[in-house]
């Protein structure tokens with residue numbers, strides 16, 4: 001294998017990695033469409049899949065508002 005061939009493989013690897021990370025980001029945006037906002041305080045979750053956003057709010061209530069039934073708003077994008 002000469003130097004030119006090695007260089008070619010490095011470029012292919014970098015482009016593949018770049019395409020992969022771009023696809024990953026787009027997938028995140030397609031799936032993470034839900035954000036929950038606490039009904040008791042200013043807390044909002046990150047953009048998450050629906051079930052994870054609900055879990056984040058349930059966890060938040062358990063930690064910050066024990067004894068209060070989880071409520072608040074779900075935002076979509």
Ligand SMILES: [Zn+2]
Pocket residue numbers: 038039040041042043060064065
């Ligand atoms: Zn809260």
